[in-house]
Amino acid sequence: MSETGSGGGADRPWDPIVRLTHWGIAVAVLLNGLVTEDGGQVHVWIGYAALALLALRLVWGVVGTRRARFTAFPPSLSAAREHLGELVGLRYRDYPSHNPLGSLMAYALWGLLAVVTLTGIGMAGSPFDERPAFVQAEGQLDRDDDEREEENEVLEEIHEVAANLMLVLAALHVGGVALESSLAGRNLVRPMLGTRRGGGR
Amino acid sequence: MTGPEPGERRGGARSTALAVVLVLQALAAAFFAGDAVADITLAGLDLHVAMEAVIALALAAGVVFGAREMRRMVEQADRSEAALMAARGALGELIEARFAHWGLTPAEASVALMALKGFDVAAIAGLRGAALGTVRAQLAHVYAKAGVASRAELLAVFIDDLLEGPVDGPAAGGDELPAAREG
Structure with a gap:
């Protein structure tokens, strides 16, 4: 019957908004990074969905629960350095919200996701068009086709570099969670799934 | 749990x-x-x-x-x-402290806790794999050590503690019914 000792924040499940946006974005990033056809209709829709989830998470970072708010995990390089020292020494410590490295990771991933989705939308335009907007707009705009194309190439370059970087960071993120879990002696994915530690003993 | x-x-x-x-x-x-x-x-x-x-x-x-x-x-x-x-933890601590104060043996404490949780003698015997007579005797010891005569009185000890605890305002000694305090 001993459920004491689980007082730390890290054991509590994350709230539903954090969980839904986290897994939604994770699925969207994996699908668009690895599965869907680049620039296809499905790719564009998933991109919009990812941006919506990101926006919701950012709103939640301001008005959400205490643990989900940005103020609970401000980006701090000095805290991250300290945290890195703990990891190198294979020590585990409970943090009430994201741990310092996790926090930096979250901001980095959000930033990259914003870049990826916005450049994607810049290229694809409206989610409801059958064809990408710039194709549809050809001839309508009094702008040079070359100029348009050049701009799209720049966007595409940024889009791809940021997307690949995001996938690398996501893999690093998974590795970090695995490392912290093994140091903590418990599965840190569980709070993000929303289930509690099973069976009191 | x-x-x-x-x-x-x-x-x-x-x-x-x-x-x-x-x-x-x-x-x-x-x-x-x-x-x-x-x-x-x-x-x-x-x-x-x-x-x-x-x-x-x-x-x-x-x-x-x-x-x-x-x-x-x-x-x-x-x-x-x-x-x-917090309430659960507090009650648990309270019960443990009382049991220690009364000097219950681990077996008696276990039986007493089950009794508090509402198990009858037969159920306790079943859970502990003990004879009915053993459990009855252990319960009798518990009552004696606690200075109560029945399970209801044993329970009342803790209810009393909870109600008389850190309640704000002067805890009335029971001479007055707390009928209409604070609508």
């Missing part, structure tokens, strides 16, 4: 449902906004596009307000859970 309590689960389901609605609203807002922005850049502003933009804004505002409501709901659920845990 396995899994969340029913009430807790209900609260969790409600906030999860609200979260799903918020996510859908956010998705809808993003698609509307994306379409509106694309239409405005391509075709300029007309009534149709303006309406789309308004819908997107309304949805976005709904998301923000819904999120605030959601925060209140989640935090309230957390608070009541924390209070429940």
Whole structure:
């Protein structure tokens, strides 16, 4: 019957908004990074969905629960350095919200996701068009086709570099969670799934 | 002690449902906004596009307000859970302290705890794999050590402690019914 000792924040499940946006974005990033056809209709829709989830998470970072708010995990390089020292020494410590490295990771991933989705939308335009907007707009705009194309190439370059970087960071993120879990002696994915530690003993 | 309590689960389901609605609203807002922005850049502003933009804004505002409501709901659920845990922990500590004070043996303490939880002698014997007579004797020892005559009195010791505990205001000695205190 001993459920004491689980007082730390890290054991509590994350709230539903954090969980839904986290897994939604994770699925969207994996699908668009690895599965869907680049620039296809499905790719564009998933991109919009990812941006919506990101926006919701950012709103939640301001008005959400205490643990989900940005103020609970401000980006701090000095805290991250300290945290890195703990990891190198294979020590585990409970943090009430994201741990310092996790926090930096979250901001980095959000930033990259914003870049990826916005450049994607810049290229694809409206989610409801059958064809990408710039194709549809050809001839309508009094702008040079070359100029348009050049701009799209720049966007595409940024889009791809940021997307690949995001996938690398996501893999690093998974590795970090695995490392912290093994140091903590418990599965840190569980709070993000929303289930509690099973069976009191 | 396995899994969340029913009430807790209900609260969790409600906030999860609200979260799903918020996510859908956010998705809808993003698609509307994306379409509106694309239409405005391509075709300029007309009534149709303006309406789309308004819908997107309304949805976005709904998301923000819904999120605030959601925060209140989640935090309230957390608070009541924390209070429940504290009360549970406090009662557990109280019981342990009393048992120690009375000098119960581990076996007696275990039997006494089961008795407090409402198990009858037969059930306790079954759970402990002991004979009925053994459990009866252990319970008798518990009552004697606690200075009570029955299970109800044993229970009353703890109820009394809880009610007389850190309640604000002068704890009346029972000479007055706490009938109409604070509406």
